[in-house]
Amino acid sequence: MTGLASLAKRLPRASRLQSSATPANRFSTSGRNHNYADTLPNLKIGAHTRVLFQGFTGRQATANVKESLEWGTKIVGGVKPGVEGEHLGLPIFPSVRVAQEKSKPDASAIYVPGNQTAKAVEEAIEAEIPLVVAVAEHVPIHDLLRIHSMLRTQSKTRLVGANCPGIISAVGKCRIGFQPLPCFAPGNVGIVAKSGTLSYEAVASTTRAGLGQSLCIGMGGDVLAGTNFVDALNIFENDPDTQGIILIGEIGGEAELDAAKWIEDYRRRSANPKPIMGVVAGLQARPGRIMGHAGAWVAPGEPDANDKEKALARAGVVMVDHPEKFGNGMKTLLSNRANGHSTMFTPNIGGQKRGLHTMRRISPITSPKAPSQAQSRSLYIKRSEAFDMLREKSINVRENTFPSSSYIPLSITVDRTALSPCIMIPSPASRNSPLKIPFDYNATTLGNNIDSLVTAIATRLSLRETEHAKLSELIENLWQIFKEKEAFLLETKISSSSDGVLEVQDARFGFDDAAFKSSGRQEAVHQLRDTKSEVPEEVEAEQDGIVYIKLEGDGKIGTLVNGAGLAMNTVDAIARHGGSCANFLDTGGKATSETVKSSFRIIKSDPRVEVIFVNIFGGLTRCDMIAEGIIMAFRDLGMTVPVVVRLRGTNEERGQQMIAESKLPGLQAFDSFEEAARAVCPAK
Structure with missing residues (x-):
């Protein structure tokens, strides 16, 4: 059994949280x-x-x-x-x-x-x-x-x-x-x-x-x-x-x-x-x-x-x-x-109808797996900037990369199941399912947590025993960067040079923007953000408290939705109806008439958009306020594309009535999502 396989057997996913240091607070009792x-x-x-x-x-x-x-x-x-x-x-x-x-x-x-x-x-x-x-x-x-x-x-x-x-x-x-x-x-x-x-x-x-x-x-x-x-x-x-x-x-x-x-x-x-x-x-x-x-x-x-x-x-x-x-x-x-009947059904995952689906299943859009540089609610810094952070910790870096066969991926990230930080390395069992080794956040150093890990990685890199301490030091330094600068992901590729020096030949570091935006921490890290390299409309939307993502392809339907989950589901459901969306847009759960107007301005700037679909569920947001914003946008922005509105929730009847009474050309209101979706999607 290889070192990694042995480690995987002893440390299954999220099964065990170890700590080499006891937290310095009243919650320091043993987890047993x-x-x-x-x-x-x-x-x-x-x-x-x-x-x-x-x-x-x-x-x-x-x-x-x-x-x-x-x-x-x-x-x-x-x-x-x-x-x-x-x-x-x-x-x-x-x-x-x-x-x-x-x-x-x-x-x-x-x-x-x-x-x-x-x-x-x-x-x-x-x-x-x-x-x-x-x-x-x-x-x-x-x-x-x-x-x-x-x-x-x-x-x-x-x-x-x-x-x-x-x-x-x-x-x-x-x-x-x-x-x-x-x-x-x-x-x-x-x-x-x-x-x-x-x-x-x-x-x-x-x-x-x-x-x-x-x-x-x-x-x-x-x-x-x-x-x-x-x-x-x-x-x-x-x-x-x-x-x-x-x-x-x-x-x-x-x-x-x-x-x-x-x-x-x-x-x-x-x-x-x-x-x-x-x-x-x-x-x-x-x-x-x-x-x-x-x-x-x-x-x-x-x-x-x-x-x-x-x-x-x-x-x-x-x-x-x-x-x-x-x-x-x-x-x-x-x-x-x-009535004693089973609620089971035989799923038909492949394609047409299954369960209670009533619409045709469309395969998800395929796009490159490499993440976009422009992010929302997080910050990925440039490779050179990540290297600067590594050098500050006296970690060797190599600007010219080796062939892929000569390095091993090593990351520190967040294990969402274990609710803790973790070290992530390739799994011996599956290339697409990395091995995560969680550890206690309050550990000042990883200590014995990484002994077995170091041995396993060193075996993969064919390191001599004398180099194990260097690998341990590298992991400890990565952990210090992760904690000191409030990262959520530190991805590296490490290798051993011909003279036995451990080097990082590639790095991708992501940092939590909430630490800066809500708490004023990590200003130096977040000053590294280069908004000029991002999509201008996405930056503009962020300034108005709107999350806007321009989707690739030839989508012709602009979307305006309140709530991230509902916005994602709207894009999914439109695809299943045979349509294609030009954007994802979340006005937030507390949308106002002003944010709706700003959203229309941003969507309208995309020349691909031929129709706009507004899908609002009024919880904290009132449907009559949304209707007011839609009418305001029509009058102030010179709307020329048709707008289909689906309003449900708080004050839904009043909102639908306001849109009907406005008698604005190209503006339709619906109660049912299915009816509204059919109105914006091409006939099948």
């Missing part, structure tokens, strides 16, 4: 006595749940508390550091610790900005609050790596998020998050989703079908999720309120594959399993690009959306191409189950 999985029951919220708010007196928290109280959520007060008093008739506590002692909350909703979120979560963990829900976007990745290192050593607190809509029990009238309440109805369908807007679509669909929801868990779109699909599935399996399950995935990580394995096992051990439906967004996503959500990108060795969709279908999940179809589809599956 504490298991984060023990906190799973804390997810089963309901009428009994006592909710605390952190960031209680802020504008967003105040509005949320008013709505949630009116709906029936049991809120016991909130925290404002160092302040005691009253707000909205509820007590203000000076700290989470005091709030825990006086009000005994079961859960805490964290409503603070991304740069303050980790500190707030840490406070809640220290106070042993059973459930913590963090909704903020742009929480720095390294802040979350530190939080997960803490969570791993305790068994009291469960985290949902960050960057998520939260968790809500429609049966128990308990909302911890910012979900649009008018969409929800008490019922029997459990929903777990990466995407907020796609989950709202699923909620609205099941409500319209008369099914309603039991428990809805937003795991969020970040790289590191405190609660994942398998966690939610474990809750739904034993929840008497949940009779059917909906799973909403997207590109990034392997959580959907983990879910597929769980579902296969569940169907084997259950005589009458609960039906499960699903959708995966990002089939048309551009390789290497971050598609709106911070975690919506495919790292080396990870599955793409097509792989995930196939795995879930093989496991017995009934896949759909748009969440609008969940309601009637689940109604049929539940009826079959009640």
